[in-house]
Amino acid sequence: MKWWYPLTGSKMSEEKTSVAFQILEAILAVLSLLIFIGLIVPALLLVLIPVQLYRWSLMLYVKLFKKDVVRIMKGKNPVLAIDDIHTRPLCTIVGYGAFEGATGEHMKQIARNCVDDKDPVTGQLLHPETHQYYEEWMGYMWWKWEKNYNTEDHIIIWEDGREASNPVLEKDFMKIIAILEAKPFPKGTSPWEAIILNNVLLNNVKNPEIPKTAIIFRFHHGLADGVTALALFMKCVFSDTMDQIPKPVLPERNFIQKRLFKLCAILQLPYQFLKQGVCAMDVNDWHVPEAKLSRTVYKAWTRRIPTALIKEIKTQLGVGFTAVLISVVSGTLRKMMIKHNAKVPTRMNALVPLPWPKHPQKSFGFLELPTGQSDPVRRLNHVHRYIERMKQSAVPAVNFFMLAFVNILPTWIIRNTVMTNYFPTVILSNFPGPPPECFSLGFPLMDTMFTGGPLRGNIGISICILSYDGAIRIVLGVDSTIFPTQEMADDFIEVLENEFYSLRQESTV
Structure with a gap:
């Protein structure tokens, strides 16, 4: 099934390009068959199986002898976690919510709701990664508990030398976002922060003349993907679920x-x-x-x-x-x-x-x-x-x-x-x-946004x-x-x- 078609300026050129592309597809099909037989199957037998056995042996060793390690990183997170997060991270996600009438203390409570939420039956953290960091050992990424974890250490009141009575204007707000996107994460800590800004003036929102209080979450992409973070934010901040937002339409099978x-x-x-x-x-x-x-x-x-x-x-x-x-x-x-x-x-x-x-x-x-x-x-x-x-x-x-x-x-x-x-x-x-x-702690959400590194x-x-x-x-x-x-x-x-x-x-x- 074709998923890419070249763009051309005329019907004749489209036909010529279509023929050329069909030839290219045939060449790729032959190459892929040769690769499957000559490379992938041998790779599975000679490379991936021994590598997987090596992973399992490491996991067994960690379980028996390295009690400070929680588990090996799985899913797609390892691909995103391999980043220089302590010098210049390129996979940081930054999102924010601006509330009207809220204070910095209310924003702190929103942050606590997001990361400290526990299962009411077992008492275990629903999102333990927010209390963990990852570290490379023996060729793989591993989750470890942050020592002496304290949520308050991850919550920052933004200070930039201005007087408290001076508002943060929208053009300055975006400069702050750029700074936070490039800011390194400290070693040995879970790679997330909640930054609170008071007295923010935003354009093109309801009641633009009234200052808003903003909470900015920044986290490394290896900690979670965007949808997971959005679901966590909605559940803990608005007591809502992903069921209330539009879903992509997928073919029924x-x-x-x-x-x-x-x-x-x-x-x-x-x-x-x-x-x-x-x-x-x-x-x-x-x-x-x-x-x-x-x-x-x-x-x-x-x-x-x-x-x-x-x-x-x-x-x-x-x-x-x-x-x-x-x-x-x-x-x-x-x-x-x-x-x-x-x-x-x-x-x-x-x-x-x-x-x-x-x-x-x-x-x-x-x-x-x-x-x-x-x-x-x-x-x-x-x-x-x-x-x-x-x-x-x-x-x-x-x-x-x-x-x-x-x-x-x-x-x-x-x-x-x-x-x-x-x-x-x-x-x-x-x-x-x-x-x-949306409301959180009784305060209306006036604006929200996210952005990410390249x-x-x-x-x-x-x-x-x-x-x-x-x-x-x-x-x-x-x-x-x-x-x-x-x-x-x-x-x-x-x-x-x-x-x-x-x-x-x-x-x-």
Whole structure:
């Protein structure tokens, strides 16, 4: 099933490209068969089985002789945990909530609710990782209890030398977010912090003249993924669950179909791995080699964009909500490249989390951004078709199983291969936010947002989208090698906002 189609300017060129791509697919299919027979099967027998036996022996040794170790890190966390978190972390997630009428003490209680929540029957922590840190030993990452843990040590009142009567303005607030994203985590402590800001003035929210109190959670991605963190935040802060936010629509499959689908995904591993490597390899002026990225990131965010505007566009053109967002991002990238004399590529690629049953963000993939398409409606239709194909694709399952294999490997291999993202230019995350009109401890949530680091590798642009209470915010993070000034990041946001209204105008023509 095809999940990538080249973008071309005419029917004839599309036909030529289609034939060329079919030839490429045939070559990849033959190569993948040879790799499966000649490499994967021997690797399973000669490498992965001995490595897994080594892991089990370490786990047994730890259980018997290293009582300070809780357990080995599993899931996809090892891939994200391999980061220089004590010097310059690149996988930090930062999110915040702004409340009206609350005090710093109320924000401290919110933090305690999140990390100290216990099972009422057993008395055990529901989220023990928030009291633990991870450490590399014998080639793997291990969870260990933080010594003399105290939640108050992770809660910080932000002080920047200003008078308490002086408000934190929105432009300064985003600078604080950028600082927190790049800030190292102390050794031997669970990699999370809650930062409290008093007297914050935000634009484009209800009662903008009334100062808000904000709580900012920052945590390393190895501690939890975005959806897990969102579920924890909602449960402990708003007493709500993930059942109250929109879910991704996944194809319905019965028991046998699910098993066959997983089997086919495993058999497709070498083919899809090769195909993604070929199709997602970016070559453009903004795809900067890792060694040349400054790791100084400028942050900017949109005003609260009404979801009604996005729904109006999607209804008029018969496309999906996410397709509108991706199309607008693609159009903005195109316009900014033209504006700054960069050569516009036919497409860019974005690393994105992909839906997975029972956990909406557990897999990943590469999403095509059709920057080469000048017509906004054709660009939107292209994105919509692409996303619809992705929903039926085996790519999420293939990448899910690939991560399962990868996590058996020692950390030094993961660090120097999988963890380094050479392919895409952009990392893009789109999360549904809390339900409308949330309250915590009796205080209304006026605004919320999240953003994240660019990860290791050649990615220099991060774009994060979160909805709440009838509006979305889009947050940009861009390396200073690509955008040398904060003004360029602010300009990107202005172009992005205008792109929504331009697309609505096109949809009504």
